[in-house]
Amino acid sequence: xxxxxxxxxxxxxxxxxxxxxxxxxxxxxxxxxxxxxxxxxxxxxxxxxxxxxxxxxxxxxxxxxxxxxxxxxxxxxxxxxxxxxxxxxxxxxxxxxxxxxxxxxxxxxxxxxxxxxxxxxxxxxxxxxxxxxxxxxxxxxxxxxxxxxxxxxxxxxxxxxxxxxxxxxxxxxxxxxxxxxxxxxxxxxxxxxxxxxxxxxxxxxxxxxxxxxxxxxxxxxxxxxxxxxxxxxxxxxxxxxxxxxxxxxxxxxxxxxxxxxxxxxxxxxxxxxxxxxxxxxxxxxxxxxxxxxxxxxxxxxxxxxxxxxxxxxxxxxxxxxxxxxxxxxxxxxxxxxxxxxxxxxxxxxxxxxxxxxxxxxxxxxxxxxxxxxxxxxxxxxxxxxxxxxxxxxxxxxxxxxxxxxxxxxxxxxxxxxxxxxxxxxxx
Numbered sequence: 001x002x003x004x005x006x007x008x009x010x011x012x013x014x015x016x017x018x019x020x021x022x023x024x025x026x027x028x029x030x031x032x033x034x035x036x037x038x039x040x041x042x043x044x045x046x047x048x049x050x051x052x053x054x055x056x057x058x059x060x061x062x063x064x065x066x067x068x069x070x071x072x073x074x075x076x077x078x079x080x081x082x083x084x085x086x087x088x089x090x091x092x093x094x095x096x097x098x099x100x101x102x103x104x105x106x107x108x109x110x111x112x113x114x115x116x117x118x119x120x121x122x123x124x125x126x127x128x129x130x131x132x133x134x135x136x137x138x139x140x141x142x143x144x145x146x147x148x149x150x151x152x153x154x155x156x157x158x159x160x161x162x163x164x165x166x167x168x169x170x171x172x173x174x175x176x177x178x179x180x181x182x183x184x185x186x187x188x189x190x191x192x193x194x195x196x197x198x199x200x201x202x203x204x205x206x207x208x209x210x211x212x213x214x215x216x217x218x219x220x221x222x223x224x225x226x227x228x229x230x231x232x233x234x235x236x237x238x239x240x241x242x243x244x245x246x247x248x249x250x251x252x253x254x255x256x257x258x259x260x261x262x263x264x265x266x267x268x269x270x271x272x273x274x275x276x277x278x279x280x281x282x283x284x285x286x287x288x289x290x291x292x293x294x295x296x297x298x299x300x301x302x303x304x305x306x307x308x309x310x311x312x313x314x315x316x317x318x319x320x321x322x323x324x325x326x327x328x329x330x331x332x333x334x335x336x337x338x339x340x341x342x343x344x345x346x347x348x349x350x351x352x353x354x355x356x357x358x359x360x361x362x363x364x365x366x367x368x369x370x371x372x373x374x375x376x377x378x379x380x381x382x383x384x385x386x387x388x389x390x391x392x393x394x395x396x397x398x399x400x401x402x403x404x405x406x407x408x409x410x411x412x413x414x415x416x417x418x419x420x421x422x423x424x425x426x427x
Contacts, residue, residue: 159253160195160229165299167192170329177295180328188329190301190353194419195229195255204381205416205424206408207232207355208401209333209390211259211306213249214239219393221248226398228405229253232418234304235297237261238273243297255417256300257333260293263309272307279310283320290321294328301419302331302353306390312336312343319346326352331422333357335390344427353422361391361401370400378413386424 169183170192180189210227211234213220223233224245233249234257235242246256261272263279275289293303303325311317312334322343325332331353334343347354358380361373373389381387391397405415 159251162195162250162253162255162299163192165193165250171298174291174295176292178298179291179295180298180330182327182329190329190331190419190422193250193255193299193301195253195417197416197420199420201414203412203414204378205386205414205421206377206381207386207388207416207418207421208361209234209257209304209335209357209388209418210393210397211257211304211335211390212236213393214242214245216393217241217245220245222395222398223393224249224252224254226402227254228402228415230415230417231401231405232257234259235300237275237293237296246297246299250299255419257302257304257418258293258296258300260290260303260305262305262307263311264307265309267309277311277317277321279314279317281317283317286317287320287324290324294330300330302333304333304335304390306335306357308336312341315342315346318343319350322347322350322352326350331355331419333388333418335360348427355388355418355422355425357390358387358425359389361389362394362397365392365394365396367396367400370397371404374400374404378411381413384426386421388418388421388425 166178166180167183167187169185170181170187170189171178172181173179182188208230209232210223213223213233214235215238220239223231229252232255235246235249236259239245249256260277261275262277264270264272267276267278275292277286277289281289290303305312322332332343332347332355334341334347334354334356336357341356344354344356359373359376361370363369370391377387377389391401408415
């Protein structure tokens with residue numbers, strides 16, 4: 001009996017392998033009233049783990065695949081695609097005058113030989129009616145530039161006509177541009193391009209010079225249009241539109257000067273520009289700079305300087321400059337000169353027509369100060385017969401000069417161009 005009972009318990013207990021394998025065999029007491037279920041254990045197969053691709057890797061694979069496909073397609077169809085694109089792409093040619101020219105498409109190849117022009121005319125078909133030929137329509141044409149508008153009469157009357165520049169035989173081509181010369185018959189630029197003036201007028205003469213024009217278009221045009229033609233206008237050599245402004249000024253009746261930049265008292269802190277006349281330079285270097293100033297535009301009567309630096313107190317430096325101006329047939333205005341200055345004495349010695357400024361009008365740019373300087377010019381002109389004033393193109397300066405000019409007739413004083421006062425000031 002003990003042996004039978006032991007065998008019976010061994011039969012009821014699940015084997016260890018089935019329990020470990022997860023065999024779901026219910027015990028008799030737990031499965032009472034239920035049917036037994038048997039699960040056959042299956043072997044577990046474990047595959048080796050593969051690395052999961054990252055985002056950049058996937059993108060690189062896609063790009064490589066795309067380029068490979070594109071390369072294969074171009075290898076098969078590339079020549080055909082390029083030829084079609086060349087034929088279908090419109091092209092535009094641009095001529096040298098700036099007008100667009102549409103290139104005509106290339107002629108298509110035909111097996112038949114080209115017919116002569118008279119054979120290419122289409123013959124009328126029977127019953128098609130009369131042929132109508134339309135006139136050809138001309139293409140767009142560039143409109144010619146309109147001529148410059150004539151200068152109208154202003155508050156000071158119609159403009160005085162000056163001699164056109166350049167006058168034949170009075171100019172030569174220099175290394176930097178055209179330069180004035182004395183004509184073979186002895187004509188001088190400062191006389192040929194001068195504004196006409198009645199030399200029989202015995203009234204005291206006052207010349208007004210507005211300097212440093214050309215840099216500001218607004219200030220330059222205001223001086224040309226708002227001042228009487230007897231006011232002389234001086235232009236700086238650096239403006240990009242100097243030639244245009246000088247032509248406009250002469251058309252309005254103004255005599256013109258070129259401003260020669262010279263060494264300032266506080267040079268180099270105050271540098272007038274790259275073509276400044278300097279006492280430290282050689283004579284050849286200063287003459288080269290001066291010729292640049294003289295080659296900017298034709299039609300001026302001379303040169304004016306407005307600085308009183310070391311250059312105009314150095315006789316060795318200034319003599320070649322004054323001599324060159326005389327040989328070019330020009331006049332010279334020393335803006336800050338005095339009767340006893342070295343410049344005036346040397347200009348007289350070399351035979352150069354000269355003048356000097358008696359007053360700067362707008363060192364203080366106020367109405368009262370400018371009116372006082374103009375009154376001083378009247379006094380100097382009555383005492384010596386001639387006076388020269390120099391101003392800047394400030395709006396207040398132009399306004400006061402324009403109003404002052406209208407009072408000169410009743411004062412017995414005449415406004416004169418600079419050519420009418422040279423060599424008339426006391427030394």
